[in-house]
Amino acid sequence: MQATWRPRGAVAEPRVAERSEVVMVQAINRALAQALAADERVVVMGQDIGKLGGVFRATDGLQARFGAQRVFDTPLAESGIVGTAFGMALTGLKPVAEIQFMGFIYKGADQLIAQAAQIRARTWGKAHAPMVVRTAYGGGVRTPEHHSDSLEALLLSSPGVKVVVPSTALDAAGLLLSAVDDPDPVVMMEPIRLYRAARDELPTELARVPLGQASVRRTGDDVTLLAWGAMVPVALEAAADVAAEGISAEVIDLRSLAPIDWRILDASVDKTGRLVVVHEAPRTGGAGAELVASLVEHCFYALRSPPLRVAGDDVVYPPQLLEDVYLPSAARVAAAVRQALQD
Amino acid sequence: MAVAASSIEQALAASIPSLAQQPRPFRVLDPRGDVCGPEPELTSDDVRRLYRWMLFGRLLDERGLQLQRQGRVGVWGPMIGQEAAQTGLGLALEPGDWVFPSYREAITLLMHGLQLSDMLGYYRGLYWLADPNRTGVFPMQIVIGDQTLHAVGAGIGFALQRQPHVGVAVVGDGATSQGDFLEALNFAGVYNAQSLIFVQNNQWAISVPRHRQSASETLAQKALGQGITGLLVDGNDALAVYAASHWALERARSGCGPVLIEALTYRIGAHTTADDPRRYQPPEEIEAWRQLDPLPRLRGYLEHRNVWDEDAERIASAEILAEIDAAIRDAEALAEPSYASYVEATRSGG
Numbered sequence: 001m002q003a004t005w006r007p008r009g010a011v012a013e014p015r016v017a018e019r020s021e022v023v024m025v026q027a028i029n030r031a032l033a034q035a036l037a038a039d040e041r042v043v044v045m046g047q048d049i050g051k052l053g054g055v056f057r058a059t060d061g062l063q064a065r066f067g068a069q070r071v072f073d074t075p076l077a078e079s080g081i082v083g084t085a086f087g088m089a090l091t092g093l094k095p096v097a098e099i100q101f102m103g104f105i106y107k108g109a110d111q112l113i114a115q116a117a118q119i120r121a122r123t124w125g126k127a128h129a130p131m132v133v134r135t136a137y138g139g140g141v142r143t144p145e146h147h148s149d150s151l152e153a154l155l156l157s158s159p160g161v162k163v164v165v166p167s168t169a170l171d172a173a174g175l176l177l178s179a180v181d182d183p184d185p186v187v188m189m190e191p192i193r194l195y196r197a198a199r200d201e202l203p204t205e206l207a208r209v210p211l212g213q214a215s216v217r218r219t220g221d222d223v224t225l226l227a228w229g230a231m232v233p234v235a236l237e238a239a240a241d242v243a244a245e246g247i248s249a250e251v252i253d254l255r256s257l258a259p260i261d262w263r264i265l266d267a268s269v270d271k272t273g274r275l276v277v278v279h280e281a282p283r284t285g286g287a288g289a290e291l292v293a294s295l296v297e298h299c300f301y302a303l304r305s306p307p308l309r310v311a312g313d314d315v316v317y318p319p320q321l322l323e324d325v326y327l328p329s330a331a332r333v334a335a336a337v338r339q340a341l342q343d
Numbered sequence: 344m345a346v347a348a349s350s351i352e353q354a355l356a357a358s359i360p361s362l363a364q365q366p367r368p369f370r371v372l373d374p375r376g377d378v379c380g381p382e383p384e385l386t387s388d389d390v391r392r393l394y395r396w397m398l399f400g401r402l403l404d405e406r407g408l409q410l411q412r413q414g415r416v417g418v419w420g421p422m423i424g425q426e427a428a429q430t431g432l433g434l435a436l437e438p439g440d441w442v443f444p445s446y447r448e449a450i451t452l453l454m455h456g457l458q459l460s461d462m463l464g465y466y467r468g469l470y471w472l473a474d475p476n477r478t479g480v481f482p483m484q485i486v487i488g489d490q491t492l493h494a495v496g497a498g499i500g501f502a503l504q505r506q507p508h509v510g511v512a513v514v515g516d517g518a519t520s521q522g523d524f525l526e527a528l529n530f531a532g533v534y535n536a537q538s539l540i541f542v543q544n545n546q547w548a549i550s551v552p553r554h555r556q557s558a559s560e561t562l563a564q565k566a567l568g569q570g571i572t573g574l575l576v577d578g579n580d581a582l583a584v585y586a587a588s589h590w591a592l593e594r595a596r597s598g599c600g601p602v603l604i605e606a607l608t609y610r611i612g613a614h615t616t617a618d619d620p621r622r623y624q625p626p627e628e629i630e631a632w633r634q635l636d637p638l639p640r641l642r643g644y645l646e647h648r649n650v651w652d653e654d655a656e657r658i659a660s661a662e663i664l665a666e667i668d669a670a671i672r673d674a675e676a677l678a679e680p681s682y683a684s685y686v687e688a689t690r691s692g693g
Contacts, residue, residue: 043503069503075533080492080526084534087496087510090441090481093503111523115489122482125688126474160689184691 022202024169025195028058028134031173032096034206035180036066039094042180044071046081046098046134055100056136056195082108082133086116086185089129094180102137102189103146109154116185117160132179133187138230138280139327140193142320148192149317150229150281152257155187156290162186162211163258167232169200171255174209182211191230198233214261216268220250223274223340226265226291228254231278231328238333249337257287265291266298273304274340278328283311308336362567365560366575368607371582374635376643383586387650393434393581394641394651397426399663400450401638403459404612406667407466411616415675416466420447421612424579427637428543428606430454431584432513435592439479439508441497443490446483448513448543455480459667463674470685472677487548488514488521491540495527495601498538502598509595510538517548519562528569531601538601539591543578545610550623563605571601578606579637582644609635 022030035042044059044066050073053060063071074081078099085095099105105112116129139148155163164179164186166172172190179186191198217232218239227235232253239249250268254260269275275295277288288309296307310328318326371380385393400422407419422429425447433454436442442455453459457480461473471482484490490512497510518524519542531538542562546553559565566573572594576587584606591602609632613620645651 075526075529077522077526077529079523080530083489083492083523083527084496084499084530087443087493087498088500088503089496090475090493091497091500091504091506093500110486111489111492114486115493119482120691121470121685121689123471123475124685125690126471127476127481128691160691162691182691 020201021199022169023196024166024172024190024198025056025058027169027173027200027202028176028190029060029062030202031176031206032059032062033065035096035177036062036070039180041092042070042094042096043088044096044098045074045085047074047076047100049073049098054098056192058134058190059098078104078107079111083111083115085131085133086111086119086129089116089131090119090127094130094132096132096134096180099133099135101147101149102135102151103149105135105151108133112161112185112187113155113158117158120184121160128183129185130183131185132176133185134176135187135189136192136195137189138191138193139317139323140230142323143192144320145317148323150189150279150312152189153281153286156258156287160184161258162256163189164211164256165189165191165229166255167191167194167198167229167253169198170202171209171215172198173202173206175211175255177206178208178211181208186211189229193230194233209255212256212259212261214255214264215253216250216264217253218249218251220248220272222248222272223250223276223337224265224268224272225249225251225276225278225333225337226254227251227278228257231280234328234330235278235333237330238337241330241334242337245338247337247341260291262294262298265295269295269299270302273302275303275307276310276333276336276340277307278310278333280312280327282314283309284314286311305340305342308340310336362560362564366563368575368577369583369587370577370580371586372580372640372644374640376640376647378644380583381586383582383589385582385585387648389434390582390641390645391650393430393585394645395659395663396430396433396450396454397581397638397641398656398659399453400426400429402660402663403449403667406664406671408616410671416463417468418615418617419466420615421610422447422449424611424632424636425543425545425608426450427581427641428578428584428608431581431606432511432541432588434585435588436511437508437592437596439506440511440592441475441479441481441494441508442511442513443481443494443497444483444513445487445490445515445518446485447515447545451513452480459670460673460677463670464677467674467677469677469680488518488524490514491518491524491527492530494540495531495536495538498531498536498595498601499534501537502535507596508537509592510536511541511592512538513541513543515548516542516544516546516553516556516562517551518542519565520556525565525569528566528571528603532570535598536601537595537598539588539595540601540603541588542603542605543608544605545608547610547614547624549614549618550620561605563603566603571603573603573605576604576606578608579635579640581637581641608637
């Protein structure tokens with residue numbers, strides 16, 4: 001399970017931009033530090049997260065600052081990581097566990113989905129598991145096999161687990177802080193592609209981003225573009241491209257896939273009457289299927305053309321040199337927008 | 344550079360780990376109830392309590408089977424033959440210890456403070472009613488072996504927060520084949536978890552016999568590969584199970600290391616009321632184990648000490664049956680909750 005691959009630029013400290021801009025992985029680091037400092041029940045655990053600081057350096061320096069009792073490496077076993085984090089959470093700790101790559105999460109999925117996510121229901125609300133699973137997901141950075149999966153659909157039909165996906169550095173920090181506060185399991189899917197591409201200026205005291213709230217990244221009247229994680233910049237690029245043709249696209253960053261912010265989504269589709277959903281995961285049974293189905297139910301009479309999905313094909317994630325064909329691009333999204341406008 | 348195979352083999356011998364000794368089961372009472380090992384420090388009252396709980400388990404099992412046949416509970420997993428393993432552990436637990444059980448140690452859970460009416464409510468078809476934070480008893484685990492990791496996680500949590508409690512997993516022999524079981528032993532060793540992993544080896548996982556679960560000579564020795572202490576105990580000897588569990592719990596509680604206990608016992612009854620053991624369980628094997636029934640063994644010990652007799656047995660049985668029937672009435676009086684209240688209870692507070 002150990003990756004021999006190292007993310008580009010991971011070893012050298014990332015370039016600190018002018019002002020106090022930081023990249024997403026640094027924002028995550030800052031949020032973890034703030035959570036560890038604020039609440040002694042918070043512990044950070046996972047493979048290589050101690051001295052190394054994580055393969056992406058998300059936990060860089062945290063063990064040195066907070067000690068090995070609160071920031072510790074685990075044996076190399078995903079089910080063990082999630083299952084023991086769950087047991088720790090029951091005792092009142094708030095574990096933030098890292099699964100190095102989402103493609104490895106299947107091994108911990110039983111403990112996450114069948115155990116931690118179900119304890120509240122199985123005990124009539126009397127026991128609950130305040131825990132966070134952070135995991136790096138998604139393609140576009142030439143990773144080897146099993147390092148590029150987007151497995152949100154696996155989690156969406158698993159009641160009891162919340163799922164958040166940031167697309168900005170600020171949101172990564174804010175969502176993570178809210179996830180730590182949450183009394184139940186939250187999975188934060190961290191887009192590998194944006195770890196060092198998304199950057200924001202961060203305040204000294206990081207603000208929480210409430211779970212379950214989408215964000216309108218670009219307002220528009222003609223079509224609603226839904227995306228999350230690394231597909232948000234792709235959707236924004238497509239929106240900018242079609243704007244030159246006079247098409248006004250509204251881009252919504254879901255941020256939270258469970259629960260979904262239907263209020264913002266419904267309002268947008270009611271306004272535009274057209275819908276395009278973008279995601280990296282395979283089309284069939286993907287999150288886009290649920291979004292389209294529900295929005296058709298909610299907004300049927302407002303729709304002016306068939307909702308469309310721009311998604312991965314129904315194939316195993318392709319090898320590195322073919323991934324750019326597989327992944328939704330701004331051009332593919334723009335083409336879908338034009339199609340939505342034609343109908 | 345050809346090297347003779349025999350010399351390689353000779354040299355390799357020094358590089359193969361081996362068990363210096365095969366363990367023999369720890370035992371305090373022989374099958375007749377005569378003392379054959381070091382007796383734990385228990386008062387007569389303690390031992391009477393131990394025996395009364397064994398009797399409770401035997402009688403509860405009979406009532407549970409009746410209730411299932413009458414359609415008053417959905418399914419029942421018989422405990423008959425395993426009462427010593429369950430009560431020995433139950434007596435050794437301290438308040439504040441957390442038990443993550445499977446579904447065949449009802450007596451352990453009742454001894455730890457779970458109300459029988461709440462447990463019967465679960466069997467009636469409700470979810471787990473009693474607050475685990477109050478009772479120290481978590482819901483019975485259905486996904487075999489998963490709870491081993493929870494007990495180890497709790498044991499790590501107790502250690503990190505310097506709380507003198509132990510996370511206890513109770514599993515069967517089948518669970519020891521699960522990856523989660525071995526991951527749990529491994530994590531327990533690395534973190535020195537305040538945990539006890541208690542295996543009731545009743546020789547059968549539904550229809551699959553013990554030797555088909557593992558080529559390992561004992562299940563206790565699985566602890567060695569993960570760097571923790573394993574113990575093999577005669578699971579039909581309640582005093583031995585108590586003494587071993589007490590030792591292991593104190594060891595874990597004081598941060599001296601987690602322990603795996605294998606209690607050797609036998610499932611006299613079916614896996615559950617939905618099972619037909621006649622298809623696979625040899626009658627002569629059942630009969631041989633019936634001769635090792637744990638109840639007469641401890642009763643013999645009590646009678647030798649003149650602290651139990653036929654009258655005591657009769658009185659205790661009548662009391663127990665009255666307690667069980669009262670709990671059945673309480674469980675059947677529990678109002679059926681609405682579906683809406685279930686949905687509300689599952690809703691996260693966050």
